[in-house]
Every structure is written in C-alpha cells, then in structure tokens.
Amino acid sequence: MTDDLSAPPTLTAHCPDDLLAMVPLVIGFTPEDSVVMLTFAARRAFHARVDLPPPERPDLLDDLSDALLEPAERHGVRLVAFVVHTEDADLARRAAAVLVAAFTGSGIEVIDALHADGLRWRPAVGQRAGLPADGVPYDVSEHRFAAQAVVAGRVVHGTRAELARSVAADPERVAAVSLALEEPPVGPVARGDWRAVAVWVRGTIAHHIEHRTVPSDAEAASILLAITTVRVRDAAWHLMLDAPVDQHVELWTDLVRRAPAALLAAPASLLGVAAWLAGHGALAWCAVDRCREHHPDYSLARLVEDALQQAMPPETMSGGWHWEDGLDASA
Known part of the structure; x- marks a missing residue:
C-alpha cells in the first residue's frame, strides 16, 4: 500500500x-x-x-x-x-x-x-x-x-485503520437514507431532466457547503440517486474547483458514511477526488478502498488511484471543462 x-x-x-x-x-x-x-x-x-x-x-x-x-x-x-x-x-x-x-x-x-x-x-x-x-x-x-x-x-x-473507520458505513444512517430512497422520485429526476437535476444537486451541495451543514435524509437519498448518472456526478465534481475543498471533504465523507452499498461508487469516488485536491492522500486512498469494496471497476475511483500512485498534482484536474458539457435531457 x-x-x-x-x-x-x-x-x-x-x-x-x-x-x-x-x-x-x-x-x-x-x-x-x-x-x-x-x-x-x-x-x-x-x-x-x-x-x-x-x-x-x-x-x-x-x-x-x-x-x-x-x-x-x-x-x-x-x-x-x-x-x-x-x-x-x-x-x-x-x-x-x-x-x-x-x-x-x-x-x-x-x-x-x-x-x-x-x-x-x-x-x-x-x-x-x-x-x-x-x-x-x-x-x-x-x-x-x-x-x-x-x-x-x-x-x-x-x-x-482509524482513518479508514472515519469513512466506514454508519448502519443507522444508511438505514435512514435507504428508507428515504423507497419514496418515488419527484421533480426533474422523475422527468429525466438531467440538466435540471444537476442544477438542483449543485445548488443543494453549495448551500450545505456555505452553511457547513449536512443534507437531510431525503436530500442525501436524492443526491446519491442523481449522481449515479455520470454527467450529474461530474457536475457535482466541478463544484470542487470553485470552493474550499476541505468543506467538500466533510460533505462527501458524510454522504459516503450514509450511502447504501449499491450507491456507494459515486460518492466514494467524489470523496477521493476532494481529498486528493485537498492534499489528504491517505484519506483519498481510504475512499478508493471503500469504492472498491463494492464497485471494483468504477472508472473515477481508478482515476483517483492513478493520480495518487503517480503523484499527479491536483491542478491537472483544475479546468478545461464545464459542468454543463454533455448535460442534455438524456445525459
């Protein structure tokens, strides 16, 4: 390791x-x-x-x-x-x-x-x-x-091991989010309007970053479901380029600990990106490990792993694309 x-x-x-x-x-x-x-x-x-x-x-x-x-x-x-x-x-x-x-x-x-x-x-x-x-x-x-x-x-x-436990699943909070996921989707998710979904995800994340709060169970369920769509996930990733990265580490750590296994890949990989950008390489590895427990071939986790192994500077992901790129109704 x-x-x-x-x-x-x-x-x-x-x-x-x-x-x-x-x-x-x-x-x-x-x-x-x-x-x-x-x-x-x-x-x-x-x-x-x-x-x-x-x-x-x-x-x-x-x-x-x-x-x-x-x-x-x-x-x-x-x-x-x-x-x-x-x-x-x-x-x-x-x-x-x-x-x-x-x-x-x-x-x-x-x-x-x-x-x-x-x-x-x-x-x-x-x-x-x-x-x-x-x-x-x-x-x-x-x-x-x-x-x-x-x-x-x-x-x-x-x-x-203590660091790894800081991103381990919290069973009670996972159960609460799983319960929220049983509710049928509404709004842009139900319509498949992925640009509107991305706008909502970015706005919700930005709100919690600004106020140093964490999403409710219903919000967490909606975010975790939405970012299974890669372009929506990348819209959330793009937010890290314009805000204090340590606060993104806190938010995605919270969501990783609450994510059901089936929805873990995207938030764990986004935590890996945030931790890498913030200079917390060991935490980024722990996030990659959590992803690989259930989703060993997830591409963004592999990208983070490559960046860590090669000591790539975070600025290699600091621009050149816009969060709306490729986000149409079909995403």
Whole structure:
C-alpha cells in the first residue's frame, strides 16, 4: 500500500525531531510498519508512505524502493528524508540501506534516514556521535507542528485503520437514507431532466457547503440517486474547483458514511477526488478502498488511484471543462 502521494502542508524541518513530527501531519495518521518518504527541493513536493514487507521477505525491499523512486524521479526531487516506522531494528536498517543506495545512485541526496519505533528514534544507516545507545526519546504530540495542525484544523488519526473507520458505513444512517430512497422520485429526476437535476444537486451541495451543514435524509437519498448518472456526478465534481475543498471533504465523507452499498461508487469516488485536491492522500486512498469494496471497476475511483500512485498534482484536474458539457435531457 502506498499512501499520500499528494501535496503536503508547508512545514520546515531543521532536525530529526522535526522530521518525525512532520510525518503524521503530512500522512494524516501515525504510521506503523511503514517507510515514509519526505521530499524537498522538487518541482512539486510530495510525501509518501509504503508498507514494509514482512521481515522474511527482504527480496521485496527493491520493489518498495522502486515504488518511491519512480515518482521522485518524475517530479525532479533533489532531496529526500526517510523515516522507517517499525519495532524491527534489523528490518529498518535493511530497508534504509536499500533506499539510500537506490536514491543516491539516481542522483537524489538523502538528507536523513531515521528508524522510529514509536518511542525512540535512531539513525537507520550508520552511526551518529553523541546519541544514546538505545535511541533518542521522542513525543510528536508535544511538537510545535502538532499545535500548528490544531490551529489549522488538520485532523491526525492514530492509525490508518482509524482513518479508514472515519469513512466506514454508519448502519443507522444508511438505514435512514435507504428508507428515504423507497419514496418515488419527484421533480426533474422523475422527468429525466438531467440538466435540471444537476442544477438542483449543485445548488443543494453549495448551500450545505456555505452553511457547513449536512443534507437531510431525503436530500442525501436524492443526491446519491442523481449522481449515479455520470454527467450529474461530474457536475457535482466541478463544484470542487470553485470552493474550499476541505468543506467538500466533510460533505462527501458524510454522504459516503450514509450511502447504501449499491450507491456507494459515486460518492466514494467524489470523496477521493476532494481529498486528493485537498492534499489528504491517505484519506483519498481510504475512499478508493471503500469504492472498491463494492464497485471494483468504477472508472473515477481508478482515476483517483492513478493520480495518487503517480503523484499527479491536483491542478491537472483544475479546468478545461464545464459542468454543463454533455448535460442534455438524456445525459
């Protein structure tokens, strides 16, 4: 699993403690059994997390390195730092050695490589004079970056599993929306007037974005039903280009948690787009995963997945089309 190949918040690191404190803020959760790559001096900075292979599969470390090196080369990264999160010191050293060799061999300077076990950090490659033999204690919760994140409203989850639970189905709310879906459609949906449907969907979403509210069960049911039509879905997507994206993340998170499985593909994919645009790559992956649980071949989820894997900048989806394109009565 590769997470958060996306734009990071702006933070400046001067020491190992700063690097360690950056990780959960730019990834969105505290990693376990992972390598995190922090990039600097690039055409477009991005950060990434990759699962460590099992200790008995060191042959997979080259694949891990390739998964990080390819986007780093494509985006002109000149400086990187690695933090290997694991309790297995031997695996951390082996992973760091492979990464440092691959990146320096490609002309990318590795400014630091740390092993963090959750309580202490130590160099993952070589020795460093003056450090305790058992590592240096650290606590990222007390770091100034954590305070900045609180002020900025950036949520950090304890683990990736906790982050995934934040977009999991809420059975009671799914049942309420399912009940609302039993009512026959009315208005433009009943008439098949898809342009009018798109206007209503956009207006309803814009209203809730402006007022920081969530749709009623009836509204949620109508939105979820309407965006099964691709052009209506894309009209909702287009709204993200003109409004605070974090508020779209909140709205689509709410709708994903309320969506019946049969209607999950479109809202989960739209959450993936919103999270990607907002720089929340790990959340975008969780949204893609939710879509793939029930709709593994949904094209927009695949588009988000490709964007994340290739560290594509969000501005690649920032224009060139209008929400009314292709929206006629037959949509």
